[in-house]
Amino acid sequence: xxxxxxxxxxxxxxxxxxxxxxxxxxxxxxxxxxxxxxxxxxxxxxxxxxxxxxxxxxxxxxxxxxxxxxxxxxxxxxxxxxxxxxxxxxxxxxxxxxxxxxxxxxxxxxxxxxxxxxxxxxxxxxxxxxxxxxxxxxxxxxxxxxxxxxxxxxxxxxxxxxxxxxxxxxxxxxxxxxxxxxxxxxxxxxxxxxxxxxxxxxxxxxxxxxxxxxxxxxxxxxxxxxxxxxxxxxxxxxxxxxxxxxxxxxxxxxxxxxxxxxxxxxxxxxxxxxxxxxxxxxxxxxxxxxxxxxxxxxxxxxxxxxxxxxxxxxxxxxxxxxxxxxxxxxxxxxxxxxxxxxxxxxxxxxxxxxxxxxxxxxxxxx
Numbered sequence: 001x002x003x004x005x006x007x008x009x010x011x012x013x014x015x016x017x018x019x020x021x022x023x024x025x026x027x028x029x030x031x032x033x034x035x036x037x038x039x040x041x042x043x044x045x046x047x048x049x050x051x052x053x054x055x056x057x058x059x060x061x062x063x064x065x066x067x068x069x070x071x072x073x074x075x076x077x078x079x080x081x082x083x084x085x086x087x088x089x090x091x092x093x094x095x096x097x098x099x100x101x102x103x104x105x106x107x108x109x110x111x112x113x114x115x116x117x118x119x120x121x122x123x124x125x126x127x128x129x130x131x132x133x134x135x136x137x138x139x140x141x142x143x144x145x146x147x148x149x150x151x152x153x154x155x156x157x158x159x160x161x162x163x164x165x166x167x168x169x170x171x172x173x174x175x176x177x178x179x180x181x182x183x184x185x186x187x188x189x190x191x192x193x194x195x196x197x198x199x200x201x202x203x204x205x206x207x208x209x210x211x212x213x214x215x216x217x218x219x220x221x222x223x224x225x226x227x228x229x230x231x232x233x234x235x236x237x238x239x240x241x242x243x244x245x246x247x248x249x250x251x252x253x254x255x256x257x258x259x260x261x262x263x264x265x266x267x268x269x270x271x272x273x274x275x276x277x278x279x280x281x282x283x284x285x286x287x288x289x290x291x292x293x294x295x296x297x298x299x300x301x302x303x304x305x306x307x308x309x310x311x312x313x314x315x316x317x318x319x320x321x322x323x324x325x326x327x328x329x330x331x332x333x334x335x336x337x338x339x340x341x342x343x344x345x346x347x348x349x350x351x352x353x354x355x356x357x358x359x360x361x362x363x364x365x366x
Contacts, residue, residue, distance in 0.1 A: 033116035038123070041108055041155075047129045051105040057199050071202055074131055075102045076191055078207040078245045081227055082217045084168065086185075086249075088177060091308050092139050093187045094170040095247065102162035103131055109159040118157075125151040125163055132195040136242065139170040177307050180314035181256035184225075188246035190232075198240040205229045205243035222249045256316060260299060267295055268323040275327075275334045289331035296324040 019027065052072050055061060080098035087093075105128070112119045130153075135141050144166045153163040173187035193203055207229050210217065217224040226248035231241045271292040275285050299320050307314060313321075 037115040051129050052200050074203045076205050091175050093173045097169045097189050098166045100164040104159045105161045106159045108155050110157050112157050120156045122152050125153045134192050135169050136190040136192045137172045142168040177314050178312040180316050181253040184250035186248045191243045194239045224249045272330050275330045285334045292327045
């Protein structure tokens, strides 16, 4: 019965996708016009020849008598920037980075009226010239591309060309973990096109509305609070600007508060309380103190393995170290108290002996 239902559903879908004779005629005309357009566009087109105009400041031509075409503009539009992972010890952040790139190639223009009203077409990226786009300060970049799923680009009738791509970018990000575990960082993906001279192109950055709210762009440990774009000028006049797609994210401290700060507090509190109960038993006090020191040192070892070796010690490490110092000071006090008591007892005994002798023989006259 289920097989029959599946069979009839497939037949109904196939029938619904069939075209009428009139629709098929229109579609065939569209394909014929698109084929003719493609043939005319790429008849004399060389994808290995750059579309960048390089004569704006050439010293070999008369600049005053030359009417230059406009400078090539490369527009980068961010569609997604999701934080995937942060490795503090390596100062590395990994993002899911989706963007579209758009520029103008004046060789790929046509009049839509001459080609059945077609205003844009889609072609394989390998058939057109693509500008160099580099993700700077990247540890690793992965593109979701394969031979089975070739990348596609769009071409508009006015020569505007573009493509959309998805990447996973692991970038180097300087992190200040002084406020750990309440720390906040700003990091992102920087894009450059330093193959070309700065006077030959201009790169612009923008962003679309994120498809997900900011609360969905982080992970279990990190919460994203801001996504933005900014332009950073290069210190080298030969290089153009760097477009930075920025994410500001802060750590969710609950894990470290519950599993480090609270246990450390109670361990220290109970250890200090145990140290000052029955002070005379020194062996037990030393055992309690050494156990506390080992526990605090173990926590410090874990923190040292998970955090970068920066100049400033994180607040959580300072919290553990202060607790460790307090316990060690308490151990020292406990070790001194019996000796202080013995000294005071001996002193009191000697004073009582002197008073006894004085009362027995009376004061001696000179």
